[in-house]
Amino acid sequence: MRYYQLGDADESRLAVRTPDGLYDLTAANADVATYRDLVRAAAIADLNADEIASGIVADAPRIDEAAIEGSVRRPLVPSEVWAAGVTYRISEEARREESAMEQIYVDVYEADRPEVFFKATPSRLVGPGEAVGIRRDSDWDVPEPELGVVLHRGEIVGFTIGNDMSSRSIEGRNPLYLPQAKVYDRCCSIGPCVRSAASLEDPQDLEMWMTIERDGDRLFEESTNTGGMVRSLEELVECYVDHNAVPELSVLLTGTSLVPSEGFTLREGDRIDIGIEGIGSITNPVTVV
Template structure:
């Protein structure tokens, strides 16, 4: 579950696993290839761990229980493995899952196409050529809210191509929305879900920041912000339906905690790769470079939390993606859309590899282990 070119040796990694013997989640850290349970009364949840001032120090001092090798637990976490085994979960628990959209200039063009096509893939190719002829790559490097950004806005309005997506892409205010609810995200090896009404959709490979209740960025991980392009394209008011469905948010495999060897500068240099492998033999490859993000990640965090909005349990923040697939899968001009059974792999050398299999949301396991169930389980184990 770690890419061959990984640089994770010595990294401070934390995550969560499902322990069938206690019928609940446990906090874990990775020591070499061993997965160590560090759950305690002091730190019963990932939310509590992220609130500590010295996370690496706590992890070094924690005794913990050896649960097995990473390879063993990864094998158990594959969706084809029998249920009820020790397996990886999403590293997020009580945190709200937030996401920022339209943070890359290139993907802004695709959002304009979605809006102008009104969810109709047949119109996308023609509109894509028209929009690219006017916008091209000229938006890359523009500082949102700057004088230059406002000049571009005036040009686009004159051309009749101004869009709500371009407003949040180059305007002063970032788009930040709620992607998923606390405890609802899925982890490595799980199925990710598509709402059955969608026929035009795609993965979104992204860096996800772990932010505590004081707005401090404590670490980073990988995420797949599964997106229904046709639903969102019909109306931006359908964003919730396009984004927040059963199993539509995967995060993991571990949060890499910021320490002396890794920090926000490494996030800003991150290079993500994406592979989609279909049961029909189709293969899609893509990349997303954080060096091309239009908004500084720290500024997005500052727009999310502050005096205007508090998050007592912290939050996970998807930073958006450069990736917008246009490769034809079936008919010419139809572009890419998922098929059930697609295996999606997102990799980044400093963060590892996140892999999930695409299913319909109605066929994915139901989300039943909410906050109340989590609290009752911790209390029964004497951890609260």
């Protein structure tokens, strides 16, 4: 099943997409207004989210697909977003290109311990249709499309799409600048939904693609597969939760293998489209922050 947050600041509701259509869970049960409400109920009942949703759908009204145009929001509000780096060969190669200390990325790619770092808080996070940011003090900025693992109390409950925006010029000067290159206003987007872990057979065998458009021209278009990840999702999650007081609801981005060439940088007004098989696609314009 896929879970969507719909509505605006005045009225928000949780919807679920099943093989039969799209249904309004909140209209059937007002206590299930967000994805957090759903996974909390599942934890209390010792069930998964799909089992809870299935019990509500029978009384839930169907939603007209045309009626939700422009109303899809962030599918969840995680207390934290973290990210993993150098999990694909092309990512390791790209990070070496940008850095004056390239050997450290080779060491991370081949090391037992993965690179896992803090990425965003809710205030820095945007959803479908909202603008992602590029820093005014950076002259080389790129999106990084990634499979996002959704965690409830450290356990995998679903998957989403993430865009780990990166200021490569800042990180390239010195790896110690990574927090400034990665954590800033509008530095990350997630969406359009949460695909339940119970309904996704193999998250490490999914097609992933990205396009970037400027003034109607397509500047970038490539695809890959999450099977190219050198580490397992379980390994990345273990590194994140081990020795860490993780929040109730969090997202861990798992690295990228779609990297624009060295001569490309984002500009204000660009449009980024990212899709992952079995989850959907998310579109974000670009603004300067």
